[in-house]
Amino acid sequence: MKIIDHAVQITNEYIDQMPKKLRKKYGQFFTSKETAVFMAQLLNIPEEKEEISILDPGAGSGILSVALIDRLQGMTKLKRIRLVCYENDPNVLDLLKANLNWACQSSSIEIVYQIISDNYILSQMEDYNSMFGANLVPNKYDFVIGNPPYMKIPKDAPEALAMPDVCYGAPNLYFLFAAMSLFNLNENGEMVYIIPRSWTSGAYFRRFREKFLTEGALEYIHLFVSRDKVFEKESVLQETIIIKVKKTRKKPEKIIVTSTKSNADFSDITKFEAPYSTVVSGDALYVYLVTGPEEVETLNCLNQWKDTLPNLGMKMKTGLTVDFRNRDVLRDEAEEKAVPLFYAQHIKDGKVNFPVGKEHEYIVTDQKGLLQKNVNYLFVKRFTAKEEHRRLQCGVYLARKNPEYTEISTQNKLNFICGLQDLSECVVYGLYVLFNSTLYDGYYRILNGSTQVNSTEVNSMPVPPLNIIESMGKKLIQSKDMSEKMCDKILRSFV
Secondary structure, three states, X not given: OOHHHHHHHHHHHHHHHOOHHHHHOOOOXXXXXXXXXXXXXXXXXXXXXXXEEXXXXXXXXXXXXXXXXXXXXXXXXXXXXEEEEEOOOOOOHHHHHHHHHHHHHHOOOEEEEEEEOOOOOHHHHHHHOOOOOOOOOOOOEXXXXXXXXXXXXXXXXXXXXXXXXXXXXXXXHHHHHHHHHHHHEEEEEEEEEEEEOHHHOOHHHHHHHHHHHHHOEEEEEEEEOOHHHOOHHHOOOOOEEEEEEEOOOOOOOEEEEEEEXXXXXXXXXXXXXXXXXXXXXXXOOEEOOOOOHHHHHHHHHHOOOOXXXXXXXXXXXXXXXXXXXXXXXXXXXXXXXXXXXXXXXXEEOOEEOOOOOOOOOEEOOOOHHHOEEOOOEEEEEOEOOOOOOOOOOEEEEXXXXXXXXXXXXXXXXXXXXXXXXXXXXXXXXXXXHHHOOHHHHHHHHHHOOOOEOOHHHHOOOOEOOHHHHHHHHHHHHHHOOOOHHHHHHHHHOOO
C-alpha cells in the first residue's frame, strides 16, 4: 500500500462520520487522492537536493503533504524533509497526526514535521507587515502545497485587517492564504494551490492580483471541465483551478495550461502552452484562462482595440429594481403614473418586447433610485444557465418604441449599457453587434467562468472606437438580420 492510500482511507472514514455542517464551519473541503497526487507532481524539485522544507497551510487531514512525501520517495539523494502543517480545526488534528505519523514510519527519507494549530494568517501578521515584534528572519520554505479554506469573511475580520494590502471589501480566506503562502516562500520557491478561479478577474480581487502576480510568476494552470467533479464527496459546485506559482519577479515566456473532465482521471489530459502576456494581461492583471490556440486568437483579435466602454463615455450598469424588496410598488397592469419595469424575459431575438403579459411589468414609484430616463439602451441578461449556448444574451431597447413614457425601470437581473450622452440608435445596434458576436461571447467566457455577467468585467473588455461601433450598427440596421451569424460577419469585417 502506498503512503497516500492509507491517508485517503482513514480520511474518507472521517468524512463519512463527521457532519458536513461542522466541517463547513472551517471552510475545508478535502482533496481527492488523484488531485493530491497530480498537485505533488507539479513541483519542480531538483534531483541533487539533500534537504527540503515544505509548508502545508490549512492541512486538513494532510493528504497533500502525504502525496508529496509519497512522490519524494523516488529521490535517492534526498535525506531529510522538514514539514510544517497549519491546522486549527480541533476535530481533524488527531487525523492529521495519524496520517503524518504513518508517513514518517513508511518513508525511506527522514521526516521532521510540526503541526501548528494557530491561525495561519493571524500568527504571521507581524512578520507579514514588518511590524514591531516581527521575526528578523521569518520562516521561509522551498515549497508550499495547499487547499485553503473557502470562506467569505467580513471586511473588518481580523484576518482581513492583518493583510490590508490585498483586501478590498469583504474578502475570502482562500486568497489571503495564497498571498501569505507566497510570502512564506524562499526566493525562487514554488507553490501549488487548488483554489476557485474567481480571483482571476474583477475589481474585487485587483489588489490581490497586483501583489500575487508581481511578486510571483504564474507557471501552470489546470482547469476542470466539470465544476461538480472536483470535490465529489463534498457536493461542491465551485469553479476550481490548480495553479503553480514561482516566487520571482521574472516572468516566463509561456504558461502551461492543462485540463481534465474531473478530478478522477488525470491520464486523459489536454495540454497547451500559451504566451504569458496573453494569459496575464492589462493594467488590472486579469488572468485569461485559455485552453487552446482558438482562444488565444480571440484574445489577440479583440485586444488590438485599446478603448473600453468607460473610455468612450459609456458604461454597463446593473438593473435598478430588486423586485422582491419593492413588492408594494409593483403592478401587473398599466395604471396612472406607472412606468415599464423591464426583465430578462423581455429580451427575445435581439429585441426588447414590451409588454409580454408577465406579472409585475409595471412600477409606480417616486424613488429616483428605481427610475432611469427612457432613452436607448443595450439590455444584457445578468444570468444564464451553464449549459446555454451563449453567456452574453442581449437585446436592443429603443426609447421611441414606448413614447408615452419619460422614465422606465430595470430589474436587477438585467444589465444595461448607457452613455453620459444619450446613445444613438446606430451606436446601440453597434453595441449589439459586439455583444451578440461569438468573439465577444468567447472572450467573456475566457474572462469569467461563472454564469453571471459582471458589469465590472464587461466594462474592462476592449471595444473599437465609437465611429466603428456606429458603422457596425448602420450595417446591422441595413441587414435587418439580428442573428449571431450576421453579427460575426459584420465584426469580422472590422478586425
